[in-house]
Amino acid sequence: MTILVIAEHDAESIKAATLNTVAAAAVVATLTHTEIHVMVAGHNVSNAANAAAKIAGVAKVLVADAAQLADGLAENVEATVLNIAKGYSHILVPATAYGKNIAPRIAAKLDVAQISDITAVDSADTFERPIYAGNAIATVQSSDSIKVLTVRATGFDAVAAECGSASIEKIEAAADAGVSQFVSREVTKLNRPELTSAKIIVSGGRGLGSAENYAKVLEPLADKLQAALGASRAAVDAGFAPNDYQVGQTGKIVAPQLYIAIGISGAIQHLAGMKGSKVIVAINKDEEAPIFGVADYGLVGDLFTLVPELTAAI
Structure with a gap:
């Protein structure tokens, strides 16, 4: 067979x-x-x-x-x-x-x-x-x-x-089943790598506070690293990022070479989608955040200070 x-x-x-x-x-x-x-x-x-x-x-x-x-x-x-x-x-x-x-x-x-x-x-x-x-x-x-x-x-x-x-x-195609029809498709056009195939992902969570902060803090870092952008479900539900960016059990499963989790606490649903990443870096002000349990490198502090400093140093 x-x-x-x-x-x-x-x-x-x-x-x-x-x-x-x-x-x-x-x-x-x-x-x-x-x-x-x-x-x-x-x-x-x-x-x-x-x-x-x-x-x-x-x-x-x-x-x-x-x-x-x-x-x-x-x-x-x-x-x-x-x-x-x-x-x-x-x-x-x-x-x-x-x-x-x-x-x-x-x-x-x-x-x-x-x-x-x-x-x-x-x-x-x-x-x-x-x-x-x-x-x-x-x-x-x-x-x-x-x-x-x-x-x-x-x-x-x-x-x-x-x-x-x-x-x-x-080979021969089956006849049209006639039980459904195509209506429309909206295709997201990305200027960045596609999330599930990206080698580097910069991902943001609820700790960013707003869609404006998500863009202001994460995009410069992603640009320098030529990375895809991701988000936790909490960030997507709050409107910080589009649904296509969601990583987790109810989002996309990813395993990049480098995953940078910024302002993400590390709920079990999110960890299910990214803990296969080769190297995980976590930035969070809460030193007890579950994300540090799976991170290879952790940085405790204010993301609004640390991330711009990291971006400038690259």
């Missing part, structure tokens, strides 16, 4: 989380001595398909190109996957909004259990996933003939995007 990865893409390029998902698939492929296929579903996706063919470790790219797949409607993508699903032992998708929309539908139609948010592969049928906001790791074994998995990108190092030479094969 073979392994199938469903690619997330924008019709022109492959999203970064797909590379991490292929990395998870590569572990399974090594254990089972099988190959990896990547499915690209959409409309006018030849560029994305060519990019998928260059991903390291991929043997074949399956392209479903049809108008009804243009907007990534879950029902149509799911039906297209089901046309070929029986030929695969494992179906993997990134644990992103896109993947979480598709995988449960596939699992339900196949009458198998979905294993969500895996961070490690122990064997072909046994996987690890975080529970209780990341405070415990569950080891889950599945006896289903087809394993449907969503992959937490921060759990696997991305494979190379440019050294593969997979073949490309066209």
